[in-house]
Amino acid sequence: MKSSKKAIWFRTISPLIFLVIFIQGSAQLRTPLEESQFTELTQHGPMMDYLQELSSKNKEISIEIIGKSVQGREIPVLFITGSSRFGSQRAEKPVVMVFCQQHGNEPSGKEAALIVARDLVKEKSYILKNIDLILIPMVNPDGGEVLQRRNANNMDLNRNHVLLSEPEVQALHKVYKKWMPEVTLDIHEYNSISRRWIEKGMVKDADEMLGGATNLNVDSELIAFSRNVLMPQIGTFIKEKGFRYSRYIVGGPPSEHTRVRHSTTNINDGRQSFGIYNNLSFIIIEGKRFPDPRQNIEYRTRGQITALLSFLETMSQNHREIIEFVGEAQKELLLENIGAEHLSYIQMDYFPDSLNPTFRFPVFDLYRWKHTEVDLERYEPLVKIKRSVTKPVAYLFSSGEKELIDLLERHEIEMFSLKKDSQLNVELYRIRHITDGLDEEKAKKEVDVYKWTENRLIEAGSILVLLNQNASNLIPLLLEPQSSYGIVAERSMLQYCFDEYLEEGREYPILRLSEPISMELVARRKIFTEMSNAR
Ligand SMILES: [Zn+2]
Structure with missing residues (x-):
């Protein structure tokens, strides 16, 4: 009698015990920030342990190391999917790539990403029905460890997307080029406490700011879709959760005569540098970063979690339109867009x-x-546009331009070599004058050129860059001598790179081919570091 009673009791209670153990077991995984009751920021080592455990416990999440920082810290990426294999349903599910903490002293995006990664495979799994997610929580681990903006080479990573000189940014671009995500999101924080605003009796108070691509070379329908449909929807979600939202602006305070604008049109940052491939690129800037990046971290992280989930939910709801619009815009890049109207x-x-x-x-x-x-x-x-050029069929330059070839290889831009000496009609520039100018309130070089056409013998082995490739929008911006975004305008550590290209009186070393002609070309080896396939 006694034993059978016990057996019944055990049979009823044991599934409950298992359930309790199961719930506790799955709830046990907490980020280092949560473990510390929101008092300690997550350092690189504990983050790696957390991510390893997260991916080993969840079949939806796989982890890959995409590169190392200057000081040798690993840069991890999570591939998160609700499908059997990441990226296997590309025709219906856009790939969304989110990356955080390019600036080491802006930690709340990473803290939110670590929590969101876990919650996406639990209570938020419905979001993964329609999108696959690439999540890079900490692009700049060296800066993150010491809470400094720049990396260990003292470079601002979010100004390095044209030169791609830093290993952290190179790693990011490698992942981007491999998957060509339809959507990218770069997460930052802004400094809400500034003397100029305090002098006016106020501090900036947006908890979350969101911006999209503004460079006019990005497909205009994509910009309109992003600005008129996606951003307002994300903003509404954020406000419904009680956080103060604004479109991303720089400038102010009121009654100071600084321009208020939606940030830069430059393509050397994490937003525009991917947008230029005609994807949907965004930036989230969170408010309330104080001089000490630890201050108020719980509120800031909750704001970022809300913004990130609002963002992902919006992408999930609009997945069909995203696939369609981005697909159309990217197809355009591969056409031979020749003629004065391009x-x-x-x-x-x-x-x-x-x-x-x-x-x-x-x-x-x-x-x-x-x-x-x-x-x-x-x-x-x-x-508004201040200067434009017709797109050539291709750019041409000598095989001796090693630094330029290296840079284009870092961008994975396809190049060919001329097989034979060829007599070609080419367009050339001569540098007339260089003067000092301003671009978005920053110093720049004003370049005046003389342009002419000539029939010239181009040596075998010269490098040819055709425009009908997915970097089609990017190539003229990099190579034109008068481009605000080009290799000659780009500065790193206040040094102009490719400075010698702009000597007054000198012929610019990059030539334009404006008519298609048939010639024998040799494809150059495509530099592409293969990464192990995500699960
Ligand atoms: Zn930043």
Whole structure:
């Protein structure tokens, strides 16, 4: 009697015990920040342990090391999918790539990413029905360890996407080129405490800011879809959760005569450098970063979790349109877009819009001690073209330009060699004058050129870069001498690179081929470091 009672008791209770153990077991995995009750930021080593455990416990998540930082720290990537294999349903499911902490002193994006990765395979798994996710929580581990903006070479990684000189940025671009994600998101934080704003009696108060591509070479329908459909939806989700949201702006405070604009059109940052491939690229900037990056970390991380989930949910809901629009825009890049109507916009700037003279922005009023909003003047929302060139069929240069070849290889831009000496009609530039100018309030070189056409003998072995490839929008921006975004405009550590290309009176070493002709070409070895396939 007694034993059978015990048996019944055991039979009823044991599944419950297992259930409790199971729930506790799966709830046990907490990020280092959660473990510390939101008092300690996640350092690189504990992050790696957490990610290894997360991927070993969840079949949806695989981890790969995509490169190493200057000081040799591993840069991990998570591939997260609800399908049997990552990227296996590409016709229906866009690939979304999210990367965090390019700036080492902006840790909340990484903290949010670590939590979101876990929650996506649990209570948020419905999001994975329609998208596959590449998640890179810590692009700059060396900067992250010591909470400094730059990497160990003292380089700003988010200004290195043209030169690609830093191993951390190279790793990021390798992942991008391998998967060509339809959507990318670069997560940052902004400094909300600034003396100029405090002098006006306020601090910036947006918890989350979101921006999209603004460079006019990006497909205009993609920009419109991003700005009119996706961004408002993400903003609504963020506001519904109680966080203060704004479109990403720089400039202000009110009644100071600085321009208020939607950041830069430059392609050397993590947003625009991928947008130029006609994908949908975004940046999230979170507010309330204080001089000490640890301050208020729980609130900031919760804001980032909300923004990231709102973002992913919006992408998931719009997955069909994303596949369609990005697919169309990327197909365009592969066509031979020859003719006077195919332009590359090599200089542009922000201008006022008489219909929208001011921009309403959330602030915290220090006199009245409350959240409010102000209208920022000198709002310049319109990007207009200042200079354009017709796209050539190809660019040509000598095989002796080793530094240039290296740079194009880092971008995985396809190059060919001329098989024989060829007599070709080419367009050439001579540098006339170089003067000092300003671009988006920063120093730049104003380049004046003389352009002519000539029939010239081009030596066998010369390098030819055709424009009908997926870097089609990028190539003229890099190579044109008057481009604001080019190799000759780009500075690293305040040094202009390719400086010798701009000597006054000198012939610019990169030539243009403006008509298609048949010639024998040899494909150059494609530099591509193969990564082990994600599960
Ligand atoms: Zn940043």
